[in-house]
Amino acid sequence: MRNSLLVTLLLLLLATNISTAQQLCPIVPKPAKISFGNQAFVINTKTVLVASPELSDFAHQLRKMLVNTGYDLPIASGTENVILLRIDKRLQTLSNEGYKLTVDKDKIEITAAHTKGLYYGFVSLLQLLPSEIYSKSPVKGIKWEIPAVTIEDQPRFAWRAVMLDVSRQFYEFSFLKKYVDWMSVHKINVFHIHLADDQGWRIEIKKYPELTNKGAWRGDNEVLARAYGSGKARYGGFYTQEQLKELVKYATERNVQILPEIDMPGHSKAVIASYPQVKCQLNGELSASTNVYCASRDSNFIMIEDIIKEVASIFPFEYIHIGGDEVWHRYWEECPNCQQLMKDKGFKEVGNIQNYFIKRLEDIVSKQGKKMIGWNEIMEGGELRKSTAVMAWNSLNVGYEIAKKGYQVVLAPNEIYYIDKRQAIDERGWVNQIITTKDIYDFNPMANNELTKDELKNIFGIEVCLWSEKLDRPYRYPEFMTYPRLCALAETAWTPQEKRDWNDFANRMGDYHFSRLSNLGINYRLFSPTAKVENNLVTVIPPYKKAIVRYTLDGTEPSLKSAIYTHPFKAPNINSVYLKTFTANGYTSPSTKGIDRPAIGHWTPSDCSTTLKEMTFDISKQLTSIGNWFVEFRYVQGTSIQIESVKLLENGVLLSEDAHVGTAGIWTSNNMYRLPLTSHSEKATYTISVSFKSDGNTDSQGDLFLSLGYNNEP
Ligand code: TNX
DSSP states (O other): OHHHHHHHHHHHHHHHHHHHHTOOOOOSSOOSEEEEOSOOEEOOTTOEEEEOGGGHHHHHHHHHTTGGGSOOOOBOOOSSSEEEEEEOGGGGGGOTTOEEEEEOSSEEEEEESSHHHHHHHHHHHHTTSOGGGGSSSOOSSOOOEEOOEEEEEOOSOSEEEEEEETTTSOOOHHHHHHHHHHHHHTTOOEEEEEEEETTEEOBOOTTOTHHHHTTTEESTTSSBOOOTTOOSSOEEOOBOHHHHHHHHHHHHTTTOEEEEEEEESSSOHHHHHHOGGGBOOOOHHHHHHOOSBOSSOHHHHHHHHHHHHHHHHHOOSSEEEEEOOSOOTHHHHHOHHHHHHHHHHTOSSTHHHHHHHHHHHHHHHHHTTOEEEEEGGGGTTSOOOTTOEEEEOSOHHHHHHHHHTTOEEEEOOHHHHBTTSBSSTTSOOSSSOBOOHHHHHHOOTTOOTTSOHHHHHTEEEEEEEEOOTTOSSSTTHHHHHHTTHHHHHHHHHHSOGGGOOHHHHHHHIIIIIHHHHHHHTOOOOOOOOEEEEETTEEEEEOSSTTOEEEEESSSOOOOTTSEEOOSOEEOSOGGGOEEEEEOTTSOBOOOEESSSOOOSEEEOGGGOOSSOEEEEEEOTTTOOSSEEEEEEEEEEESSOEEEEEEEEEETTEEEEEEEEEEEESSSOBSOEEEEEEOOOOTTOOEEEEEEEEESSSOOOEEEEEEEEOGGGOO
């Protein structure tokens, strides 16, 4: 009896020891090295910040990051209950951004070769505290305890970035600051702002006031036409140079560099609308549609130089982004002056004009003491300076090819890192592709066997891009699109590949990080549940260990009143099982509507024709109740199809029809067809008849899905 008690005690002791050793790391992105000790440090009235005089300003800044503890930490000397900041040049081996952080009962010590590293040490320190440290204001009644740890940390990539397109939608200045705040929590260090595009010019340029007087606005009485939900009313805005300087200062304090982008020579409708002389000499429709600078006008380069000069004076970052993407060469082909330029310069193809233009931009940028970066199309038509960096967006392979050529590359491949794409099939997004947080997390940008180690070193950064065409609504959707996908990018960019593991990350998000995002006030997308179904038995897969999953069986949104999932259940209709994740404090994910719904049919190249064609599918098995049913066309590959109408028939008799033009392709629009069913008969045969044609090539392929409308509403 006594013996077994002893054994139990021993086992218990062992178990607690193991659990401290295996303690889940709370920090996102996960540090390169972390180990846990035993006795925690507690911030209290005795705590002081200790820093040498030259770090005094910096210490004051860090001190503010702890205001939520309610303790106004003095900067003083001391030996007990101290937070010590120290520069140690020997830590240069961890790069400027690396740091060491040790926490024990009496002392916290952060050391780094540079204040950038000290800052990141502090960012990690905050994530060892209760998540209320990120609240809007001081929180009472919390024990501000920091577990004993030893961390040695440094980033995997030098360039860890997010891009925000402020042209297609205009964001209030205050939003930019919040965006910076949030990214700095994740050790993201480059904020790329897409300041000029066809739909709006967003930066004050003193020498060319019309750029913002006119080019920042669209609507029915403006030089720019309405676009993407902006409507008839005047829509737009811009940032003054004062504001942008303030943003730079704000970002610098948070280790964030601002990369300004002025997209040229294409995507320049806003410039052309404000200063029409910059476009090519063209006639008719071409003249009206052009969004490309004329390459033959020398005064265009003078204007660009003036603009870049002002841009360079606002942003201290060593790079300026000049765009360079999607330039429609058609305009240069049709412009007599550009044709003359080709003859004069002995250019063989219009692509050489692109190279000529980009090289002149290189000269202009380097005259300001800056390096140039541009989208991968800047590589068209000839070589560039090796100091020029390339942002690869067309595909991952394009990025690798350019790195192979010896250029510095930032990978921003649209197929993985475009966070304007939807996160689930029934959410808003630019194209049909779904990119989840897991997709971003699971991708290793350095996994390429074709490149040598040295060539791979040319890939010095990774970046996600938030294009804004479809972000006009709902309110705060950009936050939902950015988080938590940016958390996944941050960990890819910071943490050594061998330390990355999706389950570990998902649990860390669930245990710690989602509540930080909540306290920061971010409208993030909580992970939705998934499920497996076998013979109507539903087994839910919670997205992380502590996830609370609630479900309904009747196609209604799960609420706090719905059943909590505990074990597999039988569902009469899989289509109307809805699942939703809830956090402990009631924040919810979007619902998973229906589980693993199989397609009700497909279209293949052999079904395609360039004239209208009918296809019929029997859906009696799936159409099990009354309600607003939707048929959705999901493109898989090939060219797109155009759908003209979808009919629902009962025993061959027409019940309802939705006739509207929809497209299913890489670009998808109006591809859902609504077919209300007001009475349902068990014995009837239900079929749908689809009328569609394909665009040009007949190699299109895709699937048809059936779903019951949300809450039975259209
Ligand atoms: C392509 S990415 C563009 C953008 C669009 C984006 C939409 C790039 C350099 N050009 O202008 O917003 O696709 O996903």
